[in-house]
Amino acid sequence: MMQVSRPRHPLPPLRGALARSPFGRIALAGISLACLGAAAQAQQATGTRRGAAPPAEAGVQLQELSVEGTGNGAGAGAPAVAGGARPVESPTGPVSGFVATRSATATKTNTPLIETPQSITVVGREQIDAQQAQTLTQATQYVAGVYSGTFGADTRIDYFILRGFVASDYGLYRDGLQLLNYGFGAFKVETFGMERIEVLRGPAAVLFGAGTPGGLINQVSKRPPLDPLHYVEVGGGSFGQKYAAFDVGGPVDASGHWYYRLTGIGRNGGTQVDGAPDDRVYIAPSFTYKPDGATKLTVLTSYQHDNTAVTSNFLPYYGTVRPNVSGLRIQRSLNVGDAGFNTYRRDQAFAGYEFEHAFDETWTFRQNLRYSFSESFQNSYIGQLGYSDPAQTRLARYQFLTSSKIGLFQVDNQAEARFSDGLFRHDLLIGLDYKNFQLHDNQGTNFAAGYSVPDLSIIAPVYGPAAGRPLPYLVNADSFQQLGLYVQDQIKLTDRLSLVLGGRQDFADNRVRDLLFGTGSNGRSDNAFTYRAAMIYNFDFGLAPYVSYSTSFQPVIGTDITGRAFAPETGDQIEAGVKFEPPGAGYFLTLAGFDIHRSNVLTANPANTIFQIQLGEVRSTGFEAQLVASLADGLNAVAAFTTYDLVTVKGTPDQVGRTPVNIPETFTSLFVDYTIPTGAWRSFGFGGGVRYIGRSFADVANTLKVPDYVLFDAQVHYNWENWRIAVNATNIGDRRFVSSCQSAFSCFYGDARRVVASLSYKW
Structure with missing residues (x-):
């Protein structure tokens, strides 16, 4: 499918899911009413006072959310408290070592991971720094379930x-608030x-x-710290x-009511594609106001x-x-666009706040609100058309120009009640x-x-000025609104x-207004009920088996070839697993x-691949394993394994029984970092990682395979007083590999070797 096809490249269309269960509605409605009544009875019976700790029978104790931050280099753990005890971790704060x-x-409440009946992995600031991860893509390369x-x-989007x-x-x-990416409008967070x-x-x-x-x-963004940070x-x-980069913050007044943080970074340089820059400026002011122990407002x-430029390139399989x-392979450094206008x-800007107030030992109210804005512009030659000559030495190209502007407003209101009904303890969450x-x-x-665009020699590329100025084929004003009422009870x-x-x-x-022709305007409204039921058993020695069933719903923006709006997608999952965290x-x-x-x-329309049809069903059945460890003083490790069988159950005849393109089904990884704790080499550290990615397919019929590959990473670092110096290398062998192919004419080279040296100072 060509890049110019709707809705975008290379992100697939927004998907939606709808799951309805009358029995589930009735059951959950009854549970919700019962819990609300029990909460009211518990509140009346206890005669509580603001800020008081809940009695033991009231369930999980309310804990004041920490506003601690990091700003530390890798290896700096959380501060100790009196007696050497480890402080209680905030669900939005630093992770001590690698193990959160x-x-x-998972629950929108402050819940221990060992009591959460769903698979979740937390990558903390120390692990991000140890791996010198400069993008979200790099920061999640050692996480199970994620490719x-x-x-x-691609420097544009993760x-x-x-x-x-x-x-x-x-x-x-x-x-906790969504970043919607649709069309060519997208967010990317530093x-x-x-x-x-x-x-x-x-x-x-x-x-x-x-x-x-x-x-x-x-x-999760950095938040103002309780202690001074420089x-x-x-x-x-x-x-x-x-x-x-810099990261400063701490208390503003002696009374401990006001805290601030200012984080920023400026980056300049190139990429593995000739003439393609990767420049960024990021600044993030934030402050917290805590008038008392029951109220907190944090502005982020x-x-x-x-x-930057189009660096992913759309290159042919052969x-x-x-x-x-001709026996040739295209250079990774080839700029398929033009250094003059591959742009x-x-x-983007974010402005919002998180407000929390505890009325008493039972009820807490939270409101999270944010407005997000993004404006982007792209103008470049694109490949994706294959070769233009029999010897396959010249790439056919076209010119693509897009400008997008996003405005996204969100607010999430939550009321949480922790109480006992005399038989069970509840953590009830009601949200809008x-x-x-x-x-x-x-x-x-x-x-x-x-007008036509000149092709490009892959042997001796010649660049020149743009052949012309593209004219629009699509000018749309898209809108999507969603109102949701949810209830959850952790019993x-x-x-x-x-x-x-x-x-x-x-x-x-969701509505689409066609501002160019006026004939493509459309829209639809949808209602959906989704639900989850899960159970977990916590043995005292750290073993926790669990099982869960959950459903999903995802509206789909856009229309088919007849102009009919797409129906929402639906999804459901059954998951069973075990967690193991032996105390200490x-x-x-x-x-x-x-x-x-x-x-x-959605799948491509066989009659016209520029458009899509909605008749597909895909099933994914698999297994994951994730180990995160701080095994000894200075030793941290992360290991992950994922394998699944992904198959199209319903679709066009050539899709059924096949694996969708772009997607490897097996991958595993191991990362280790060690800092010597004593002796002459004290504070010297080293480590590395290995990543295996299995094969995937480049065509619907699964006849073109993208082979598996193995990559190696390494790092050394040294801490001296408040200084830290580190050198990190990813894909240290500089292996040339293809990360995936969307079709026989759209393949993408993965990251070349990247070496980064850093020097930091903290006081």
Whole structure:
């Protein structure tokens, strides 16, 4: 399918899911009413006071959320408290070492990971720094269930596959609020501004609404620290890259009511593609106001400017994966566009707040609100058309121009009640959220303007000025709104056995206004009920088997060849697994098996591949394993294994029984970092990683295979007083590999060797 086809490249169309169960509605409604009544009775019976700690029988104790930050280099653990005890981890704060213990992503409550009946991995700031991960793609390369960098060395957008399904459109979140990517409008978040990255696998629609059944990735921003923080870092490396960063914050007043943080980074340099820059400016001011122990307001803002190019390239299978008829392979450094106008620019800004108030020991109210803005522009020659000569030495190209503007408003209101009904302990969450996504999308090509684009020699490329100015073939104003009401109850049936029940009713509306021709305007409204039921048993020695069933719902923006709006996609998953976290052992192991069905999947229209039809169903059945460990003083390790069988159950005749393109079904990884704790080499550290990615397919018929590959990473570092110096190398052998192919004419080279040296100082 050509890049100019609707809705976009190379992100697949937004997907949607709808699951209805009258029995589930009745059951959950009854549970919700019973819990609300019990909560009211518990509140009346206890005569509580603001800020008081809950009695033991009231369930999981309320804990004041920490506003601690990091800004540290790798290896700096969380501060100790009196007696050497480890402080309670905040679900939005730093992770001590590599092993996280709590998260608020899977349940929207402060829940220990060992009590969460769903597969989730937390990548903390120390691990991000140890791996010198400069993008979200790089930061998730050692996470189970995730295939990062589907479209290769693309500097514009982060691409992900979760359990076999695309998560780059509906599956990216920041601070629990969605980052919708559609058309050519997209967000990309700077990793230096992240405190932790949380990968939740499996459907999460019951709490978050529209989304893929594969899961989501929540990027948690750095927040103002309780203690003074001063941190600076400079570095540089491959392709002429150089950067400077700072992170400062702490208390503003002596009374402990006001805290601030200011984080920033500037980066300049090139990429593995000749003449393609990768420049960025990022600044993130934030502050926290805590008038008392029961109330907290944190304001989070950021601005980011990106200047880069189309670096993923759309290259033919023969000439990348396999030699072409002339026995040649295309250079990774080839700029298929033109250094003069291979352009991609983006400005994006976030402004929002997180408010929390505890009325008493039972009820807490939270409101998370944010407005997100992104404006981008792209103008470039694109391959994707194959060769123009029999010797396969010249690439056919076309010119593509797009400008997009996104406005996204979201608010999530939550009321949480922790109480006992006399028999069971409850953590009841009631929420109402709303999102409003507006996209102005302008796309044009040389085809629409009526001129041709010169082809390009892969042996001796010659560049020149643009052949013309593309004219639009699409000018749309797209809107998507969603209102959701959800209820979740985490019930302690015994001290060890927990039951999690949740239900959500969504009201979604999407509209497309055709501003160019006026004939393509369309829209539809959809309602959906999604639900989840899960159970987990916690043995006292750290073993926790669990089982869950959940559904998903995802509206689909766009129309088929007849102009009819697409129906929502639906999805459901059954997952069973076991978690193991022996007390004091310093490691966390998760094993999970899953079976996911996804219906109403879009697929190319055989009669006209520029358009799509909605008749697909895909099934993903697999197994995952994730180990995160801080085994000894200075030793940290991460290991992951994923394998699944991804097959098209319903579709066009040539799709049924086949594996969708772009998607490897087996991958595994291991990363180890060790810092010598004593002796003459004290504070010297080293380590590395290995990543294996299995084969995938480049065509619907599964006749063109993209082979598997193995990559090696390495790092050395040294800490001296407040200084830290480090050198990191990824793909240290500089292996040339193809990360995936979308078709026989759209293959993508993965990252070349990247070496980064950094020097930081903290005081």
